[in-house]
Amino acid sequence: MIIAVASGKGGTGKTTVASSLALVAAEKGEVRFLDCDVEEPNGHIMLKPCWYKKETVRVPVPVISREKCTLCGRCAEVCAFHALAVLPQEVMLFPTMCHSCGGCWQLCPSGAISPGWREIGQVEEGTRGEIYFVHGRLNVGEAISPPLIEAVKERIQPGVLNIIDAPPGTSCPVLRAVKGADFCLLVTEPTPFGLHDLKLAYEMAVKLGVPCGVAVNRSDGKDSLISQFCYDNNIPLLFQLPQDREVARGYARGIPAVEMRPEWKERFLALLAFLEKGGYARCAK
Structure with missing residues (x-):
């Protein structure tokens, strides 16, 4: 299965969710984490892989x-x-x-x-336990990132869980990262700005034909704006992560959310169970 974690804007907690999901899933078996935010990759700050390979990517x-x-x-x-x-x-x-x-x-x-x-850049590969990690680094000054994103996605492996950490927004690099995924998890925040960009991201997923669900980060416990949008569009609201100062402090030190709050593992396990039981296929109908 290929799960893309995306957001309509930067700063919603996309990498927070993607890295924690990878750590929880790795307790059950092999996981591939593909950081396709090649202009500013930061998944490695959370997962801290041991690097073993670097490859230069060229374009004609x-x-x-x-x-x-x-x-x-x-x-x-x-x-x-x-x-x-x-x-x-x-x-x-x-x-x-x-x-x-x-x-x-x-x-x-x-x-x-x-x-x-x-x-145009490099692809770097590494491992952390059961997590195979790969990301792209676009050279400074380069304007076109999709070829490097494709080079990262070439490392997708059938038969295991592949988690794609997509770039923020809804531009061409995001389309290239999300295209071909089995499911897209849209991470948002419960604010008017978060809702505005969630709508754009949802429209993108619909155009690509990728079923999607929503995760709310920094939840206020109600999330009425996001909940209403999900209800109106028949989108599953899969889980909510509360506003948590300790998690924010951990993020600043490169510590994943589920390591700061182990009790949050249950939320990610529920998401994995939803997908394993074919929930993503129901979302496509």
Whole structure:
């Protein structure tokens, strides 16, 4: 099973929930934790894996032969992302704007463009007990993260529980992280801002065809705004984690919530039982 943990905004407690879920699930068997928030990964701060492998991720970019180029401008015409500009004496490439579609080197009439490679980041792998951990680190200044997210997701393994810690928001990187998951756990907070972004995240999951449920972090015990939205849209409200100063202090020191509050394990065990019994399939109907 592949569970994506997502949120419509940053700071709701997505990594708090994902890391605690991984620790509780690891007591029952092997777990894979994939931190796809490649612009600012922080799952490793909570889970503290022992690293054993690093791999560079590259993407194709055009390499232009000055000898063959006729400055016809065809490459700039076909580039939907404006990564190429044809000047009177040369062709300029803006590599961080290139999406590696390959249109320029496939359609160049003089065959002056060939694919080269550019490094965008690294994938690092490690372990903590029964948890296999992998995350991506996007190079500073890079604007396009989906290829690195895909490289992280290539480590998904059938037959075990895979937990994806998605980036915040509802932009392209989040879509790439959540796409293909069996279930999406939407983490929110019981505030008007939390509700606004929860709606966006829910719409994203619906568009992707991924069944979802809601977890409330920093719950006030009522969560009336979130509860009403879940009721109106027939979304399961799976669990609520109360506002807890000790958990916040532990988070600041890199200590997972379930280690600060062991009694919270029951909430995550209930979530796992819900999914194991096919609850995610019922959510899709």
